[in-house]
Amino acid sequence: MSGASLRKTPYALTGPGVLFFAALLGAPIVMTFLLSLHSYDFTLGIQSDWSLGNYADVLTDSYFHKIFGRTFGLGLLVTVCCILIGVPEAYVLSRLSSRWRSIFLLIVLGPLLIAVVVRTLGWALLFGSTGILSMTAQALGFADAPVSLMFTFTGMTIALVHVLVPFMVIAVWASLQKIDPQSEDAGLSLGASKFTVLRRITLPQAMPGILSGSIIVFALTTSAFATPAIIGGRRMKVVATAAYDEYLGTLNWPLGAAIAVLLLLANVVIIVSFNKFIERRYAKVFE
Amino acid sequence: MWGPIVSFLRLEALKKEFGDFVAVRDMTLDVARGEFISLLGPSGCGKTTTLQMVAGLLQPTSGRIILDGKDITETPPNKRGLGIVFQSYALFPHMTATENVSFGLEMRGVAKAERIERALAALEQVRLSQFADRYPKDMSGGQRQRVALARALVIEPPVLLLDEPLSNLDAKLREEMRIELRLLQQDIGVTTILVTHDQEEALSMSDRIVVMQHGDVSQTAAPLDLYERPTNTFVSDFVGKTNLLTGKVVAPNTVDVNGTKIEVDTSDIGAGSTVTLSIRPEKFKMSDDSSGQEVRIDAAIFLGASWLYRGTGPLGELFITQPNTGTAGYAKGDKAYLSWPNGALTLFEGTV
Numbered sequence: 001m002s003g004a005s006l007r008k009t010p011y012a013l014t015g016p017g018v019l020f021f022a023a024l025l026g027a028p029i030v031m032t033f034l035l036s037l038h039s040y041d042f043t044l045g046i047q048s049d050w051s052l053g054n055y056a057d058v059l060t061d062s063y064f065h066k067i068f069g070r071t072f073g074l075g076l077l078v079t080v081c082c083i084l085i086g087v088p089e090a091y092v093l094s095r096l097s098s099r100w101r102s103i104f105l106l107i108v109l110g111p112l113l114i115a116v117v118v119r120t121l122g123w124a125l126l127f128g129s130t131g132i133l134s135m136t137a138q139a140l141g142f143a144d145a146p147v148s149l150m151f152t153f154t155g156m157t158i159a160l161v162h163v164l165v166p167f168m169v170i171a172v173w174a175s176l177q178k179i180d181p182q183s184e185d186a187g188l189s190l191g192a193s194k195f196t197v198l199r200r201i202t203l204p205q206a207m208p209g210i211l212s213g214s215i216i217v218f219a220l221t222t223s224a225f226a227t228p229a230i231i232g233g234r235r236m237k238v239v240a241t242a243a244y245d246e247y248l249g250t251l252n253w254p255l256g257a258a259i260a261v262l263l264l265l266a267n268v269v270i271i272v273s274f275n276k277f278i279e280r281r282y283a284k285v286f287e
Numbered sequence: 288m289w290g291p292i293v294s295f296l297r298l299e300a301l302k303k304e305f306g307d308f309v310a311v312r313d314m315t316l317d318v319a320r321g322e323f324i325s326l327l328g329p330s331g332c333g334k335t336t337t338l339q340m341v342a343g344l345l346q347p348t349s350g351r352i353i354l355d356g357k358d359i360t361e362t363p364p365n366k367r368g369l370g371i372v373f374q375s376y377a378l379f380p381h382m383t384a385t386e387n388v389s390f391g392l393e394m395r396g397v398a399k400a401e402r403i404e405r406a407l408a409a410l411e412q413v414r415l416s417q418f419a420d421r422y423p424k425d426m427s428g429g430q431r432q433r434v435a436l437a438r439a440l441v442i443e444p445p446v447l448l449l450d451e452p453l454s455n456l457d458a459k460l461r462e463e464m465r466i467e468l469r470l471l472q473q474d475i476g477v478t479t480i481l482v483t484h485d486q487e488e489a490l491s492m493s494d495r496i497v498v499m500q501h502g503d504v505s506q507t508a509a510p511l512d513l514y515e516r517p518t519n520t521f522v523s524d525f526v527g528k529t530n531l532l533t534g535k536v537v538a539p540n541t542v543d544v545n546g547t548k549i550e551v552d553t554s555d556i557g558a559g560s561t562v563t564l565s566i567r568p569e570k571f572k573m574s575d576d577s578s579g580q581e582v583r584i585d586a587a588i589f590l591g592a593s594w595l596y597r598g599t600g601p602l603g604e605l606f607i608t609q610p611n612t613g614t615a616g617y618a619k620g621d622k623a624y625l626s627w628p629n630g631a632l633t634l635f636e637g638t639v
Contacts, residue, residue, distance in 0.1 A: 189439075
């Protein structure tokens with residue numbers, strides 16, 4: 001093969017994929033961005049002018065501040081919960097014999113096998129004031145009146161953690177697999193207790209997995225739509241449901257587009273800088 | 288060496304079973320203070336299992352381990368205080384060389400300043416001072432190996448356990464490390480147990496070698512004794528190269544191999560018994576005058592320091608090693624005559 005055609009090969013090979021994403025992901029994003037620059041009139045519809053008015057509206061309105069704050073707060077809380085549940089789960093999984101491991105892996109991945117709406121409606125059944133949780137709490141005397149987790153922050157958090165924990169487990173498990181089990185024996189032989197080995201030897205080596213799992217969970221939480229829409233409803237709007245309401249409720253497409261673009265931007269900034277931090281902190285140590 | 292051994296580390300009827308499989312059957316071994324012992328054998332012979340039991344990483348099914356008069360069989364590994372160098376080195380990838388070495392001192396509650404001082408001294412001892420701040424990933428295999436050694440030695444362990452420590456190094460480095468490791472061990476005087484499948488490694492470094500097979504001890508002896516006076520065909524074949532010839536005792540001190548009468552001390556083995564003769568390839572003398580056993584050379588391989596021949600004759604197929612004296616050796620198809628000095632043959636009862 002000649003030098004020139006060799007140089008073209010990568011472009012030829014990635015071409016179809018690039019075209020696919022350009023047409024089906026790139027173009028809609030650009031169109032959404034362009035849409036967000038138009039203004040909207042409640043009687044005349046979308047105007048053909050160009051302005052940053054929609055962005056100014058979102059950035060100065062305390063109503064939207066609250067929604068963005070709630071979204072990223074939710075992202076942070078869900079991520080922390082997934083770390084607290086997923087890391088021990090992955091550790092236990094890595095210690096199981098291969099037969100038990102495949103059974104438990106199936107259980108861990110279970111939530112991902114159920115359609116998002118079905119799964120969330122299931123939670124709605126549990127959370128409602130006549131749901132199992134409420135009835136059990138009353139029967140056991142924890143509550144005097146029906147309690148409901150519907151349309152609450154707590155409810156959204158539980159439902160999102162449930163579906164996102166598998167991503168954390170898989171990411172952490174992958175990095176636990178790479179650890180040389182002899183390094184734990186080495187820690188023991190040098191006088192460390194089992195707990196110290198876990199804290200000083202195993203956990204630091206699993207850190208890249210925990211951090212990449214966190215990125216996945218955070219990004220999926222802040223952009224989640226179905227779960228906040230069903231469990232959170234109108235009372236607990238997040239950015240995704242707010243954008244949806246602008247589009248389909250008030251029909252203010254440009255404002256909805258501006259909200260969507262801001263969410264994308266914020267996510268990209270947070271994730272890229274977090275990733276940079278990880279690489280700086282851990283690239284030196286891991287191959 | 289051959290006086291009564293004052294036992295510093297004693298393995299007493301040590302046994303390990305995994306379900307139906309017996310990994311180590313009945314291991315009894317007395318190790319003197321400062322002694323370098325090698326556990327030698329093919330994979331699956333139980334040598335690593337034995338080492339792991341001494342380390343405390345495996346609990347023996349039965350038997351006892353006694354260190355300096357104290358029974359440590361039930362002591363957990365982090366309370367035994369032994370130094371271990373693992374086959375994979377098992378360095379902590381998220382720590383620098385110094386942090387790796389000082390970890391054991393930290394676990395012993397040594398103050399930070401002293402810890403770093405002693406870690407640097409240990410790295411100095413293995414000639415790695417200039418790599419103190421490197422992470423394992425930025426070091427070569429030989430350097431990682433020496434960090435692992437420094438990490439095991441810095442805690443001043445009563446016993447140093449080495450699990451195939453040189454097997455991941457290339458041949459040249461491996462030979463250098465053998466010498467370096469042995470000198471360091473003698474210098475410090477630390478009692479050492481080495482697990483290896485490499486007979487050259489065991490022969491070159493040990494005070495005594497324990498040859499193991501299928502969970503049993505085949506023979507325990509000093510390197511030269513083991514090589515010159517193996518007590519069974521497994522040892523004679525596994526340690527060094529050898530030619531094994533099957534024959535029958537036809538008269539006192541005479542064995543018939545394929546119709547050729549060979550003179551050898553048969554001691555009290557009766558006539559008619561089947562025996563196996565072992566002779567090392569380098570014990571043969573080769574000459575052109577027709578005195579001795581005739582062979583036809585069917586392969587001649589030049590190894591630099593020596594020649595390796597394969598010859599076929601009335602005795603069967605024989606491997607012969609001759610030192611390179613600077614002149615051309617025999618070529619394929621040449622005829623040669625073999626003789627050997629008294630005592631070059633070792634006799635075993637039975638067949639291989």
